[in-house]
Amino acid sequence: MSKAISRRDFIKVTGAVGAAGLLAACGGNSGAASSTAPASSAAAASVEAVGGLSSDPVTLTMSWWGGESRHNAYQDAIKAFSAEHSNITVNPTFAAWSGWEDTMSTKFAGGVAEDVCQINWNWLYNYSKNGQTFVDLNSTTDYLDLSQWDEAQLAACNVANAQQCVPVSMTGRIFYWNMTTFNKAGITEVPKSLDDLMAAGKTFQEKLGDDYYPLHLGAYDRMILMVFYLESKYGKDWADPTTSTLNYTADEIAEGIDFIKSLVDGHVIMSLPTYYGSNGDNAAHQSTEWITGKLAGCFEWDSSATKYQDALDEENKPGFTVGEEIKFGDYNGGFSKVSMGLAITKTCEHPAEAATLINFLLNEEAGASIMGSECGIPASKAGLAAAQAAGAVKELVAEANGKVMAFVSNKLDPLFESNDLKANGTGVYQEVFDTVDYDNKSGADVVDILLDGMDAVGYTVE
């Protein structure tokens, strides 16, 4: 136990550093906008690793995933970029998230990925563990102002001793509630504690019927909430952020799984088989139950707020509310992570121009004010200031992000999001929670499935 305590202290320290950085990121609107565009004018400057800007016509390719509004924001920003840099043409490629990682991983391997890619944080570890896929952005500092991010954020994207991407935003999970349905059930306040949650489950069943649930959690959401629960109970990270050594014992994890099971049993969340029955493997915001308000809550990334709100039908849309983080134990659970980053692939022939583009999108006023909060609340200080000044930060996202960042204190290890673990349909997380629901198993019965799966992707499991 003494080991656990000392470890906890260590985590508090690292957590504090992270939180300080985040606070700086959130409140940093102190005239930073003027310090942007570091070197785009100083084209003749001598560069260590990458060549200078070309005055000949240059074509860049860029890719991202997202929803309709993000596509529009990126495209508008690119248009503005080309207006400013008339010799650079940017050809975008974009689609929805589903299936995107499969596509990108083959592109990275085949060396045909776009010059500038929006990447998920764990891709750095999956596809560029040795720095083989992405350019070290320290070589492009003449064009991309890295000082707009604080150390902790940049460090999270530093893999194999190379700054492989810059974070676009930081994100964490929070509850969202459909108060239209809650009001129907006679509940007027968002749930603030586990008791509230359990009571809501009961009230929903009694007042609205068996097919109404206050919350919906898919298999991956269950995993994240389970970690959230354990972290708030025991106050330690799920795993060591650098060595990916699991910090929890089998018994503790079994307890966490049983907690999720108690939510199913208490009619707080729908059992997975029931959900699959009418939706197959479709995501929650696509389900009729969510759209019509029968599933009245979710536990999602702060940047997903609009996606879930937009999916609701007219009757339910006004009731969509950002909830409060719930404290399940003595500590604040949950983690924040780099939601996504922008990276330059090594196959890019014009890294200087590519860096200029990234700087424009994230740091410069003209770009950042268009991007707004479409990729989450900007992590770049100058970018955030510009977005706020332009009124392009969505209130809902800002509120969710503010609440998450003020609350969460834990760190995430890069293996947590490994495709083999989190993948829809084939992942280990889904196997664990499917088994619980289908076979009515307890946490102790299934904990080994989880541990074996984690072991297989590289966790140190004691």
Place this chain on the structure above:
Amino acid sequence: MGMKASNAIATFFKYFVLILVGLIMIYPLLWMISATFKDNSEIFAGIGLWIRNPTLEGYQNALNNFGGSINILQAMLNTYSYVLPKVICTVVSSCVAAYGFGRFDFPGRKILFSIMLATLFLPQVVLNVPQFLLYTKFGWVNSPFYLAIWVHTAFATETYFVYQLVQFMRNVPRDLDEAAAIDGCSSFQTLYKVIVPMLMPALVSCALFQFMWSCNDFMGPLLYVQTPAKYPMSLFVKLSMDGDTGFAWNRILALSLISILPQLIVFFCAQDQFVEGISAGAVKG
């Protein structure tokens, strides 16, 4: 009289079965058509074909750009921009190969022919990985011209059609070739002046089948097309199912219906060729 009654019962039974099975065959499609005109709340409210609140919402939404830089018309265009070369290459190359197999005798013909037959049973899955690596090396993956999807068909790799054309060629009397040869035609001239016209119905049927199969192909584009703007119909429909916008069944079903409409039209225009085509290759199997 008893005989007649039992005959009548038998006839009734036959038609009953045929109509029932016919309904099962066609009902899902009819339901799909009617669902595209329903609003979302009505689609799963019953199984009838009657539309209470007809709406074109599904179609309007289906025509919007979706989940990226692509819409249904672009997807259709994309599809045909590789289906057509694929069909043409397949027909031409298969016909040439079938001519070689069917009309000439040379040392090793038998061995080559049995190798060709054996590849009929070679599952594509076995070849997928090395082919993918090969095409990656060629730079054909994600090529704007869909090279990985159709170029190989120029080399008569669609064995099924080669085999089918060999079968058809058996029915073209050899006297015609010989007459052509006596008239001074080279073997190549014989091919396009005598054999091709005689084989025309078979070639058309091959083209039709290849057209249908290529339109339906999902695995090929899934592996080799990675730029959403270049997605063909099959990927586009799949993409629209798991896009980030809300799941509107009428939109998805309308999309699906539009995507198979060209195939339906081709089928109805040429159904006899299909039926003949499918029978001819197998009879002597």
Place this chain on the structure above:
Amino acid sequence: MKESKAPSLGRTPAQKFFDKWQGLFYLIPWIIGFVVFKAIPFGQSLYYSFTDMNFFEGIHEYGLMNYATAFTNAKITKALITTFKYAFITVPLKLIFALFIAYILNFKIACVNLFRTIYYIPSILGGSVAIAVLWKAVFRDDGLVNTLIRMITFGHAQGPSWLSDPTYALWIICFLRIWQFGSAMVLFLAALKGVPADLYEAATIDGAGKWKQFFSITVPMITPIIFYNLVTQICQAFQEFNGPFIITNGGPRNSTTLISILVYNYAFKSNEMGMASALAWIMFVIVCILTIIAFTSQKKWVYYSDER
């Protein structure tokens, strides 16, 4: 080419050589295609199957480990069993159904062509993504099938939860392929038309009933087509990919994860090309064995009316 004119008596040796080999000339494209796109990949995949080939990291190890994993990993053995289950449900049901309908259609039926067209439409469209999408809607909890079950039983019976119940999910895929019995039926129909009518007349005079005629005349006469259908359908069934990939994504609980899905996941999701190749080869060997069984057994039950 131009020299190879009509066969005349006075041919030079060069012309004779050309006459002898010109058939091969027409096979050049096919030979290139066969070598580049089939034979080499075929050999390569066998080679990869004995390595730990990874798309990102290349090859580090050689050996039988992929095959060892394949037969010990519970997920893979389950996928193998599921694939067999799928093939052995789908192929017989589809063929029996196709033969049955073809048999009925072969009587003097009005509007034969109309029926034939209707039955054939699913076969033409069935491979498309659109139909897979439709199928997902049809088998939802409140979809076409379950609503129909409720209607027929006047609300007494509730259909199973097709998309979520591991015992039934495979049936969705089976039904999808059985629904496409049209092409097999067209073949049967053509074969049935080829059965000489005098055989039936003789049998009727002998007093054989319809069922007896069916089994003692019809079936034996069309065994070549039954055989052809059987072999092609088995090959197809073992390669099934679109259905489970689009409709169920291999779930629920891997109950529709066929070998082809695993091959795809290993190769293009986890980038483990070696493992994927080994699985593909296991599948290939299974198909080979089944085909060989079919071919060797055909002497026992397939009757060819002429020697070819």
